[in-house]
Amino acid sequence: MGADASPSQSITGHLRGALNTCRGAWSHIARLALDIALPALCVACREPVDGEGVCAKCWAKLSFIAPPFCPKLGIPFVYDPGPGMLSMEAISDPPAYARARAAVRYDGVARTLVHALKYQDRTDLAPTMGRWMARAGRELLDQADVMIPVPLHWRRGWSRRYNQSGALARSIERQSGVRVAAEVLRRVRQTQQQIGLSRSQRAANVQGAFRVATVSQSEIQGRRVVLIDDVLTSGATVDACARALLRAKAAQVDVLVFARVVDAHKAPI
Numbered sequence: 001m002g003a004d005a006s007p008s009q010s011i012t013g014h015l016r017g018a019l020n021t022c023r024g025a026w027s028h029i030a031r032l033a034l035d036i037a038l039p040a041l042c043v044a045c046r047e048p049v050d051g052e053g054v055c056a057k058c059w060a061k062l063s064f065i066a067p068p069f070c071p072k073l074g075i076p077f078v079y080d081p082g083p084g085m086l087s088m089e090a091i092s093d094p095p096a097y098a099r100a101r102a103a104v105r106y107d108g109v110a111r112t113l114v115h116a117l118k119y120q121d122r123t124d125l126a127p128t129m130g131r132w133m134a135r136a137g138r139e140l141l142d143q144a145d146v147m148i149p150v151p152l153h154w155r156r157g158w159s160r161r162y163n164q165s166g167a168l169a170r171s172i173e174r175q176s177g178v179r180v181a182a183e184v185l186r187r188v189r190q191t192q193q194q195i196g197l198s199r200s201q202r203a204a205n206v207q208g209a210f211r212v213a214t215v216s217q218s219e220i221q222g223r224r225v226v227l228i229d230d231v232l233t234s235g236a237t238v239d240a241c242a243r244a245l246l247r248a249k250a251a252q253v254d255v256l257v258f259a260r261v262v263d264a265h266k267a268p269i
Helices: 007-037 056-061 088-092 109-119 123-136 138-142 154-160 164-176 199-206 214-220 236-247
Strands: 100-105 146-149 185-187 210-212 224-232 252-260
Touching: 100 123, 109 123, 109 164, 109 224, 109 252, 123 138, 123 164, 123 252, 138 164, 138 252, 146 164, 164 224, 185 236, 199 236, 210 214, 210 236, 224 236, 236 252
Parallel strands: 100 252, 146 224, 224 252
Antiparallel strands: 185 210
16 A cells, blocks of 8 residues: 555555455365365265275275286286287277277276266266276377267257266366367267167167267367277277267277276186
């Protein structure tokens, strides 16, 4: 305040400063009270935890996928067969996409997380799940031009109110910086739920169900795409998506999911 300020202006300035100090103190107290009243909870079992993520008990039940695994399908190997060795599944029935990676096996806590995100409006889980996906798919994301979430049919999207794959993709976008193009790929035919279908039935169910919008083909042509989904089971859905993207002249399509099914009775290698 200038030297010629009146006494009333000086008093007003001091009062304003004191008021701002009180506001800051009350804001800090309010945040502290909220943290005490609403402690961070485990994203799986909702027990209180220090920080964010999962509690120690649930963390121990998550089966994170790490090398060695099939370089094409991302299926974990029982032992390391050497560089470049493919799983029998990749050799006998190679997919349209180039590579697939998953953060965890689809069992136990992972299933709880996926079902909560997908069916129980637990979009608060997406940041944690997306962070694990970004770490698992770092190799794919470092080489990617764009990410595309597997789309829902508009009727299912209307009833569910959000696309869980889109929520995961936006979280990964914040982690990796790779742009999300959510409107490029469309599900043009409503399909029945894949749950309970055989492998061949799953493939038939999604055949021709996806298409790249004509106005969006320039966003795909010559680009390296990473498809984002929550779970990889037979791979029929992401394979159908990959074929649609490759028809639109994508240079390469990779797949990144939160969890993948690993058949313990058919352990690769």
